[in-house]
Amino acid sequence: AQSVSQHNHHVILSEAASLELGCNYSYGGTVNLFWYVQYPGQHLQLLLKYFSGDPLVKGIKGFEAEFIKSKFSFNLRKPSVQWSDTAEYFCAAAGNNNDMRFGAGTRLTVKP
Amino acid sequence: DGGITQSPKYLFRKEGQNVTLSCEQNLNHDAMYWYRQDPGQGLRLIYYSQIVNDFQKGDIAEGYSVSREKKESFPLTVTSAQKNPTAFYLCASSISRGGSKNIQYFGAGTRLSVL
Numbered sequence: 763a764q765s766v767s768q769h770n771h772h773v774i775l776s777e778a779a780s781l782e783l784g785c786n787y788s789y790g791g792t793v794n795l796f797w798y799v800q801y802p803g804q805h806l807q808l809l810l811k812y813f814s815g816d817p818l819v820k821g822i823k824g825f826e827a828e829f830i831k832s833k834f835s836f837n838l839r840k841p842s843v844q845w846s847d848t849a850e851y852f853c854a855a856a857g858n859n860n861d862m863r864f865g866a867g868t869r870l871t872v873k874p
Numbered sequence: 875d876g877g878i879t880q881s882p883k884y885l886f887r888k889e890g891q892n893v894t895l896s897c898e899q900n901l902n903h904d905a906m907y908w909y910r911q912d913p914g915q916g917l918r919l920i921y922y923s924q925i926v927n928d929f930q931k932g933d934i935a936e937g938y939s940v941s942r943e944k945k946e947s948f949p950l951t952v953t954s955a956q957k958n959p960t961a962f963y964l965c966a967s968s969i970s971r972g973g974s975k976n977i978q979y980f981g982a983g984t985r986l987s988v989l
Contacts, residue, residue, distance in 0.1 A: 768916075771914065794976065796977075806964065856976050861919075862919070862976065864909075864916040866915055866916040
């Protein structure tokens with residue numbers, strides 16, 4: 763069955779620390795991959811996406827993600843987090859049938 | 875100001891009552907979606923619609939119903955058959971459901987609680 767797994771449920775970092783949030787997907791064939799972010803009290807919004815081409819994609823606010831096909835992974839990274847990055851992060855995938863699945867989410871708390 | 879508007883922001887349901895959550899978009903998107911968000915479970919798809927007068931069940935459609943009479947509107951009814959309705963409900967839309975056009979834009983959500 764198609765699924766998306768996020769293994770980190772809650773991550774706590776200090777400002778300026780580096781971030782990597784794991785995301786693995788279980789899809790056959792073509793897959794489109796997304797990271798969405800939900801800041802406290804705000805709409806869920808797109809952080810970055812991968813459809814094809816360069817497997818290293820850059821998004822807003824200094825985030826990037828790398829698609830590693832052999833590992834079925836699409837991990838989110840940021841070299842130096844800020845207090846304003848405190849939010850919940852969702853990985854999502856859509857396959858050939860366009861069914862989008864979301865991971866359970868990772869709550870990131872950045873301590874000032 | 876383009877976007878997706880969900881109302882109400884908070885909703886309370888009594889036992890045995892049906893309630894309807896509103897979702898309106900002015901993005902001229904063909905596809906619309908309803909998700910349920912529970913802590914630790916992420917977003918789960920309830921229903922989606924690819925075009926007016928058409929909709930399909932998602933993963934957890936039991937106890938819910940929808941309609942798509944207008945392109946802009948995709949209301950969700952939580953029926954009395956839904957035994958655990960307390961959750962945060964998110965509406966989304968995308969240009970279409972296919973490939974690179976399946977970037978979904980979300981509303982602010984409706985928090986439903988049972989009295």
